Amino acid sequence: MLSTEQNDLITRIGPATPAGELIRRYWQPAALVDELNSNRPIKALRLLGEDLVLFRDEQGRYGLVGRSCPHRGTDLSFGRLENGGLRCAFHGWLFDVTGQCLETPAEPEGSSLCANIRQIAYPVVEKSGILFAYMGPGEPPEFPHFDCFVAPDTHTFAFKGMIDCNWLQSLEVGIDPVHTSFLHRFFQDEDSSKGYGKLFRDNSIDSDMPMTRIMREHPRPQIEVEPTDYGMRVITLRRISDANTHVRVTNLMFPNAFIIPMSSEMTITQWHVPVDDTRHYWYAIFTSFGAPVDKDEMRRQRMQLYELPDYIPRKNKSNHYGFDPHEQAHETFTGMGADINVHDQWACESMGAIQDRTKEHLGQSDKAINAFRRLLRGAIEETRIGGALPMMLDRASAKAVTGPAAIDGIGPTDDWQAYWRRTDAQRRQASSWANGR
Numbered sequence: 001m002l003s004t005e006q007n008d009l010i011t012r013i014g015p016a017t018p019a020g021e022l023i024r025r026y027w028q029p030a031a032l033v034d035e036l037n038s039n040r041p042i043k044a045l046r047l048l049g050e051d052l053v054l055f056r057d058e059q060g061r062y063g064l065v066g067r068s069c070p071h072r073g074t075d076l077s078f079g080r081l082e083n084g085g086l087r088c089a090f091h092g093w094l095f096d097v098t099g100q101c102l103e104t105p106a107e108p109e110g111s112s113l114c115a116n117i118r119q120i121a122y123p124v125v126e127k128s129g130i131l132f133a134y135m136g137p138g139e140p141p142e143f144p145h146f147d148c149f150v151a152p153d154t155h156t157f158a159f160k161g162m163i164d165c166n167w168l169q170s171l172e173v174g175i176d177p178v179h180t181s182f183l184h185r186f187f188q189d190e191d192s193s194k195g196y197g198k199l200f201r202d203n204s205i206d207s208d209m210p211m212t213r214i215m216r217e218h219p220r221p222q223i224e225v226e227p228t229d230y231g232m233r234v235i236t237l238r239r240i241s242d243a244n245t246h247v248r249v250t251n252l253m254f255p256n257a258f259i260i261p262m263s264s265e266m267t268i269t270q271w272h273v274p275v276d277d278t279r280h281y282w283y284a285i286f287t288s289f290g291a292p293v294d295k296d297e298m299r300r301q302r303m304q305l306y307e308l309p310d311y312i313p314r315k316n317k318s319n320h321y322g323f324d325p326h327e328q329a330h331e332t333f334t335g336m337g338a339d340i341n342v343h344d345q346w347a348c349e350s351m352g353a354i355q356d357r358t359k360e361h362l363g364q365s366d367k368a369i370n371a372f373r374r375l376l377r378g379a380i381e382e383t384r385i386g387g388a389l390p391m392m393l394d395r396a397s398a399k400a401v402t403g404p405a406a407i408d409g410i411g412p413t414d415d416w417q418a419y420w421r422r423t424d425a426q427r428r429q430a431s432s433w434a435n436g437r
Helices: 004-011 018-023 167-174 211-217 295-303 317-322 325-330 340-349 364-385 395-400 413-430
Strands: 028-032 042-047 050-056 062-066 080-082 085-087 101-103 124-127 130-133 156-163 222-228 231-239 244-253 257-261 266-276 279-288 408-412
Touching: 004 018, 004 167, 004 364, 018 364, 028 042, 028 050, 028 156, 028 266, 028 279, 042 266, 062 085, 062 124, 156 295, 156 340, 167 257, 167 266, 167 279, 167 340, 167 364, 222 364, 231 364, 231 413, 244 364, 244 413, 317 340, 408 413
Parallel strands: none
Antiparallel strands: 028 130, 042 050, 050 062, 080 085, 124 130, 156 279, 222 231, 231 244, 244 257, 244 408, 257 266, 266 279
């Protein structure tokens, strides 16, 4: 259990909060590139408790500025894109992507007022279909050379979805390897050849066993947690026989992302990004080591659940997540359909807007969650005293942070460590783009 003060420390992310000060020191997804692909590329958004406007100017530069105009507080998301920036619709004040005021056209000729006006602004970069923002002090860290960032555009696909609760609940679900045997349990196995784009629908590498069967029949895995330079590695071992063990390698990328295997060809890198203390978006980059990603099919599948323009799930609290008692009795453990995003959404949201961790009782299967909380609290303290933080990469060190391995296969029980490393190397060697990594 945590105390109320400890729970507040690791969950609250508004400006000037300890966790907020930490998370702002890392690039955070702010929007999908697709969200600005229109004839008016302006989007109002809320990120880390701040109301902002994202836009793309006529030169193709991205800007992220405060939503409230510094003149008299009107909403800049209704502004005009012209003359190299975003112009307020109230009195025509014009701001560029750095937040500098370029024009105050109602002021007298020769006025220097605009030279002294600067709006809140944050740098934005595009990576693999996601627009990342840096909201912290000083120079931002470099991006690690992870697979999701170095793979060609043909081999990545980005998407997002809203979850109506605190960000940490979803992140902790993502590094919890045991829940998959229950929350995502299917009573019948599907044809793996029809599972493209779906998590836990493929066969495990080096076997003809479907993932659904492995999760269902082996609910008490051995869990190993290893510290890494990017956060931590979680290895989950399900003993199939004396000779063979299912090995699943997942990763925590500090501070708020994880990297997991999706299928024999694909991995998922997923961030949980606070809108504010009680809502967040998941952002994911799906990365293929095999064939190019079928982006149309990936988008079609996900748009069955999520509704534009804000990527709000159609199954939610208001309709009980589509719960069907007959399905729960005969088909799935939850009775909430086959989309595991719905299962995770229910689990996270049902904990409450901000989970009360003073009432929880963790077990041995929660060791990754305990390890992450220690890492998070330690980094919050290092932020307070100006100490060293994980993943504060410069250009040279970023090149050395590669991978990481995210593997789901069945290998020899007595050699599982070498097995997952060998399997990762073989997949990279066979890849059209990853064989030099």
